[in-house]
Structure formats: C-alpha cells, structure tokens
Amino acid sequence: MSKRIMLTGASGLIGKEVAKGLVAAGYEVLATDLVKDDHSPAQSFAVGNLVSSDFISELDFACDAIVHLGSIPRPTLASDEETLHNNVIGTYHVFASAVENKVPLVIYASSLSIYGFAWSTGTSPEYVPVDEKHPLYQYESYALSKEVNERSADMWANRSETAFVGLRFPHTHTLSVFNEMNQKMREGDKATLEQGAKIFWAYLDLRDAVQGILTVIQRGAQGSKTYNFAAPDTYAPRPTRELMAEFHPTSKIASSISGYDSIIDCSQWSADFGYEPQYLLDRPE
Numbered sequence: 698m699s700k701r702i703m704l705t706g707a708s709g710l711i712g713k714e715v716a717k718g719l720v721a722a723g724y725e726v727l728a729t730d731l732v733k734d735d736h737s738p739a740q741s742f743a744v745g746n747l748v749s750s751d752f753i754s755e756l757d758f759a760c761d762a763i764v765h766l767g768s769i770p771r772p773t774l775a776s777d778e779e780t781l782h783n784n785v786i787g788t789y790h791v792f793a794s795a796v797e798n799k800v801p802l803v804i805y806a807s808s809l810s811i812y813g814f815a816w817s818t819g820t821s822p823e824y825v826p827v828d829e830k831h832p833l834y835q836y837e838s839y840a841l842s843k844e845v846n847e848r849s850a851d852m853w854a855n856r857s858e859t860a861f862v863g864l865r866f867p868h869t870h871t872l873s874v875f876n877e878m879n880q881k882m883r884e885g886d887k888a889t890l891e892q893g894a895k896i897f898w899a900y901l902d903l904r905d906a907v908q909g910i911l912t913v914i915q916r917g918a919q920g921s922k923t924y925n926f927a928a929p930d931t932y933a934p935r936p937t938r939e940l941m942a943e944f945h946p947t948s949k950i951a952s953s954i955s956g957y958d959s960i961i962d963c964s965q966w967s968a969d970f971g972y973e974p975q976y977l978l979d980r981p982e
Contacts, residue, residue, distance in 0.1 A: 706766030747787030902976035
C-alpha cells in the first residue's frame with residue numbers, strides 16, 4: 698500500500714510541482730487549496746480555507762506525512778493583519794490536527810524572508826553566509842508569520858511524537874526564469890539587480906524544491922528543525938563579493954565566499970539530509 702501524503706497549497710506554484718513529484722514517486726496525494734487545480738494528479742482534492750475550523754474538521758488526516766505549503770505567499774497580496782491571521786491560524790490548525798491524528802511527519806514552507814531583508818528598506822545582514830542563527834529583523838507580518846509558525850512547530854514537537862521540518866525557501870521558480878533575470882542584469886537592468894540585492898540573488902529551481910521535500914519524506918525526522926534550502930550559487934551576473942561591496946558594504950563576509958557563491962548557508966541541511974540542488978544557473982563561459 699502506498700503512503701498517503703496530505704498536501705496543502707496544492708494549486709500554488711510549488712504545490713503543483715510537489716503534487717506531480719509525489720504522485721510520480723508512488724505516493725497517494727490528498728490535496729487541498731482555496732481553489733482547485735483541475736490538472737492536479739492528486740487522487741483527491743478538497744477545496745477550502747485552512748483558517749476555517751469547520752473545513753479542517755472535514756479533512757482526512759489519516760496520512761503518513763503532511764506537506765504544508767498553504768499560505769499567503771508574500772506580503773503584497775493582503776494587509777498585514779490578514780497575512781498574519783491567515784498564515785498563522787491556518788498553520789496552527791494543520792499542526793494541531795497533525796498531532797491530534799498522530800501524523801508522523803510535517804514538512805512546511807518557511808522562507809528566507811524570515812530574516813527580514815526581502816521586504817525591508819535597505820537592511821543588510823550582520824554577516825554572510827547567513828545561517829539559521831542569524832538574527833531576525835521583521836518589517837512586516839509575512840516574515841513575522843514565518844517565525845511564529847516555526848515556534849509553533851517547536852511547541853507541537855515538544856508535546857508530541859510528530860516531527861516538524863521547516864524549509865526556508867528562497868525565490869523558487871523555474872530555472873528559465875532565473876536565467877532570464879541573469880540575462881536582464883547582464884544587459885544593464887539595474888532594477889532587477891537592486892531587487893535581487895534584497896534577497897541576495899538567492900534562488901531554487903522548483904525541481905530541487907520537490908526533491909528536497911521527497912528526501913525528507915523518505916528519510917524521516919525527529920523533533921522540530923528549520924533549514925535554509927537554496928542553490929549553492931546566485932543568479933547574479935557578477936561575483937558575490939563585488940555585489941556585497943556595492944549593496945551590503947556593512948556586512949561581515951566570511952573568507953570562504955568566492956566566485957558566485959550564495960550567501961545563504963545551507964550546510965545544516967546538507968549535513969542532515971545530504972541532498973544538494975542539482976538544477977543550477979547556466980553561466981556563459
């Protein structure tokens with residue numbers, strides 16, 4: 698009998714790819730989202746709002762793992778209050794139901810936005826590469842919701858046998874999108890370069906996001922832990938140290954940073970799960 702995986706946010710950009718990847722890997726997928734993906738390969742699809750206790754009570758939590766991706770994905774789509782309420786309460790309901798139903802594993806989407814740089818006005822990291830111990834400087838409720846959810850996972854893990862794994866995703870999309878952004882910057886598009894500076898030009902191909910989630914499901918976990926999970930390089934056309942000197946001159950840079958190295962430290966993820974992103978930027982010779 699195939700393992701059953703509940704997938705929230707199944708109609709989103711990452712969710713659609715995760716649904717395909719799970720089904721291809723032989724899992725039975727119980728999908729849910731605010732709107733139905735008519736092309737989803739999931740064996741079942743429930744439409745509703747995770748904030749609603751009534752809707753949560755209708756979901757079948759008799760599963761082997763939950764992949765929780767359902768949330769407002771960035772702060773520009775709703776008010777601070779709505780973003781915080783939606784992301785925190787929806788996640789709380791999923792976590793609480795997982796524990797109540799003794800689901801062994803919950804994998805959930807956190808974000809590199811948790812550090813506070815992505816939506817701030819010119820904030821720089823204290824040091825790079827940025828690891829999971831770096832201070833958090835939230836400027837809006839999307840970043841705050843991610844920290845609250847990580848602490849919520851800790852609480853539920855403390856009082857149950859359910860394991861929680863949070864993945865701090867960077868900008869996650871198709872590799873063609875990042876290659877296009879790289880090309881724009883090469884052609885002198887300053888706006889794209891400046892926008893990238895807020896997220897350190899960090900990226901992850903959707904296929905790597907899927908494989909990372911599959912790796913956690915296959916290997917399992919214990920307790921509650923969060924990980925930076927990004928490609929080992931940037932999508933920028935210039936060396937990392939050069940860009941840091943221009944956009945983040947106050948940051949302390951480790952001597953290990955060279956070439957186009959990412960300034961996101963993913964060593965803890967690599968040590969615990971071993972999967973290294975495979976789909977990387979095509980750089981002209």
